[in-house]
Amino acid sequence: MELHFDRSNGEIDQLIDELMGRVGVHHPEMIRQMILGALKSGQENDYLADQKLMRTTLKEMRFTNKIFAPYRRRRKVSIFGSARTAPDEPIYQKCVSFARMLAERNYMVITGGGPGIMLAGNEGAGAANSFAVNIDLPFEQDLNPVMKGDEKVINYKYFFNRKVAFLKETDAVVLFPGGFGTLDEGMEIMTLIQTGKNPPIPLIMIDDDNGGYWDKFLDFVRDPLFKRGLISGEDFSLFTITNDTTEAVKLIDEFYRNYHSMRFVRNKLVIRLNQPLDSEHLKILRDEFSEIIIPNGQLQLTSALPEEIDQPDLSKLPRLTLDFNRRSYGLLKAFIRRINSF
Secondary structure (H helix, E strand, O other): OOOOOOOOOOOOHHHHHHHHHHHHOHHHHHHHHHHHHHHHHHOOOOHHHHHHHHHHHHHHHHHHHHHHHHHHHOOOEEEEEOOOOOOOHHHHHHHHHHHHHHOOOEEEEEOOOOOOHHHHHHHHHHHHHEEEEEOOOOOOOOOOOOOOOOOEEEEEEOHHHHHHHHHHOOEEEEOOOHHHHHHHHHHHHHHHHHHOOOOOOOOEEEOOOOOOOOHHHHHHHHHHHOOOOOHHHHHHHOEEEEOOOHHHHHHHHHHHHEEEEEEEEEEEEEEOOOOOOOOHHHHHHHHHHHEEEOOOEEEEEEOHHHHHHHHHHHOOOOOOOOEEEOHHHHHHHHHHHHHHOO
């Protein structure tokens, strides 16, 4: 029997509805489609390794949502850096201090749960304000002592699920000096923000007091990449390099001073705000950022749109909607900073 995602499966649809009714589920239409997806995969693919990957992916993502759900209203910061950084190194202590400042401002931190900078982040924030999204590796990645036994630990088999957790749940990403893994995370989040696949968030690179790590990265971005035209000038606004942890915390605080979050509704970009703007603010934004709006597009103050009913906890926030060109994501970060300046 060929299955379809619409309701043309006869008795099968009835059986799925009955099953969901017996166990009780939220958003039954979403669950129905997941069940159908699993059944269709079982029909179409007899290769066991593929089915194992799909099974484990769903299990890991389900558990991720379960662990993070109770803390949805708290802002979170993902911290990356070398697993090989020793506790007696100055950059380790800098990370401890940074994470402690975040916790004092009611942020939570997300680390990989291992040693080095990951341990420093959990140590500074404390287990009560920390998550550990651990990866099963044959070396370097035993769970650190701060997070052992804590309920906010998730162990992943697949790196890609772990990456989703780091970015799906975070409100800012902070990179300390690290190896391939740190650079991988940094380049991925830059790519996702640049292409609009991740909402704009602060991406901050914290260096040693005298530099020597991220300034070399900036040289690479500026010379081979920018000078060859492989990136644009606005892409430099995707990240910030500093050696001052106080400045790093301030950058995160200020990014969310009035900006709350964003989403697309049809072709409209909807920016949720903590406080409403007025018509004069709107005029300033339109004058200064006309290039991010499509020709003859609109920039308006609104309330929640009907399509946002799936996020009822955000329904009372004021909105700014615009016909965004879906290209200038570096300028969009500047647009958000301008909103926060009013």
